[in-house]
Amino acid sequence: MFHLKTKTMLKRNLVRTSLFSPLLLLLFPVVTAMRADSKGSFHEKPIYINWQKAESLIAEPNGTIATTLYANAPEISLNKHASKFVKSFLVREDEDLQKTRARSASYFEMMNTIFTKYGLPVELRYLAVVESDLKTTAVSRVGAKGLWQFMPQTASDLGLKVSSKYDERKYAYKSTVAAAKYLKDLYGQFGDWLLVIAAYNSGPLPVMKAIKRTGSKNFWAIQSYLPMESRFHVKRFIGIHYYFEGKGSLVTMTKSETTKYMNDLEAFKASILPIETKKDSAVAITMKTVQRS
Secondary structure, three states: OOOOHHHHHHHHOOOOOOOOOHHHOOOOOOOEEEEOOOOOOOEEEEOOOOOOHHHHOOEEEOEEEOOOHHHHOOOOOOOOHHHHHHHHHHHHHHHHHHHHOOHHHHHHHHHHHHHHHHHOOHHHHHHOOOOOHHHHHOOOOOOOOOOOOOOOHHHHHHOOOOOOOOOOHHHHHHHHHHHHHHHHHHHHHHHHHHHHHHHHOOOOOHHHHHHHHHHOOOOOHHHHHOOHHHHHHHHHHHHHHHHHOOOOOOOHOHHHHHHHHHHHHEEEEHHHHHHHHHHHHHHHHHHHHHHOO
């Protein structure tokens, strides 16, 4: 559920975060982002977004997955701070989540298309489960509506039409486009998906205050200084992610955890490189032998 955000915040230029070292940029596709010029109109500017599944980062030269080698690749493990919560959550919420899963296919397919277009991790779709249980008619006690639970002013700031007769917050496609824009803007501010999820619930200001008060940008270090609802929001998001995926991803990790994971993945790739090089060399020698004969 959103708190009120201003148009000024939504038009803020996206910030490249320090996560993207020159090495990591080689792994990620270039996408475009909405950026405001001095007149307030938007045009596209290339930015890098950190998302590819690990499988696609460990592909053989012919484009197929090195299944045997990948079996030993680093895994994204459940953060120890979230482990106890997620285990009890999955038991407690199983019945309700089964109902949500039953209506998730069409919504998730649509969300995947939109998030991919905006260069966002498709796993952010699980935030809509946290917000509304994937119900377009959902209404909160404070007036937030739709799949993504926008407040009226926030919806208007994001380009949705809201009136007594016409409310685009209840339109699945249009509201998801608005959510994608906002999530991208938040990631430009925080560079950390867990902080983005917290800010989606509370607004950016409480998150920035918690960061300033603690001197940390690690969600698990600042969570005690966030509103209780926002802390639960993030943990519920992780729990729902594990329910649907059976594992974590880059959106369930802090920025420091992501950096460590990517470094471990690079080290793993480097460790199997000699094997691949030898394999390629052997193929080349075989081809030359065949040609000569």
